[in-house]
Amino acid sequence: PGSFSPPVCQPSRLSAKPHLRPAKVCQAGDAYVREKFKPRARRDLEKEKQRLQNILATGKDVVEPKLKQTLVQTKEEEIPEPDRFEELVNEVQERKEFLAEMEALGQGKKYQRIVLTEISQKMREMEIIDKKRSQEMREMMTKDTTGGNK
Structure with missing residues (x-):
């Protein structure tokens, strides 16, 4: 008896005794399949560029978008x-x-x-x-x- 291979476990039948399964059987299942990465919505790069240009040029961040948001919020509250x-x-x-x-x-x-x-x-x-x-x-x-x- 030179090489001993453990019996292959069938997924449909489960034996009463716990035993080791070979790597091929484990990898054949879906346990080792990774989910594909799905990136989330990214920020608008053009707006980000404009904002950074304004910061570097004037030393200030433009506050206009915040004013629009506050006006919209007050309308929604009313x-x-x-x-x-x-x-x-x-x-x-x-x-x-x-x-x-x-x-x-x-x-x-x-x-x-x-x-x-x-x-x-x-x-x-x-x-x-x-x-x-x-x-x-x-x-x-x-x-x-x-x-x-x-």
């Missing part, structure tokens, strides 16, 4: 407020509908305190956003809640 108010109105409406469904199923008492607390939290948040509109919503809510709890 726009979501009405959307958030509408979101809150919809959430309050959903909670009222949920409570009505639970009352219809006889589970109203179980959920009433939780849902009313959530509604009051939403109303408070709406007040912070817009006092006039939230007052109108509060009047609508009192009409709905007094009419629904007979």
Whole structure:
């Protein structure tokens, strides 16, 4: 017995005893295949060149792009407020509908305190956003809640 070779392990059958597998069997699987490198999006080299030229020429970094970003941010901050108010109105409406469904199923008492607390939290948040509109919503809510709890 000059050269001994261990038995080749078939991937479909696993033996009960652990044993060494030959290198060829290990390399035949996908364990040694490396993922191909995918570079991420790089920065704009032309803009970088311009920026460095400005720094070397004037000793200052140009601040113009930052001004544009701050203007865009303030516009974006002003726009979501009405959307958030509408979101809150919809959430309050959903909670009222949920409570009505639970009352219809006889589970109203179980959920009433939780849902009313959530509604009051939403109303408070709406007040912070817009006092006039939230007052109108509060009047609508009192009409709905007094009419629904007979």
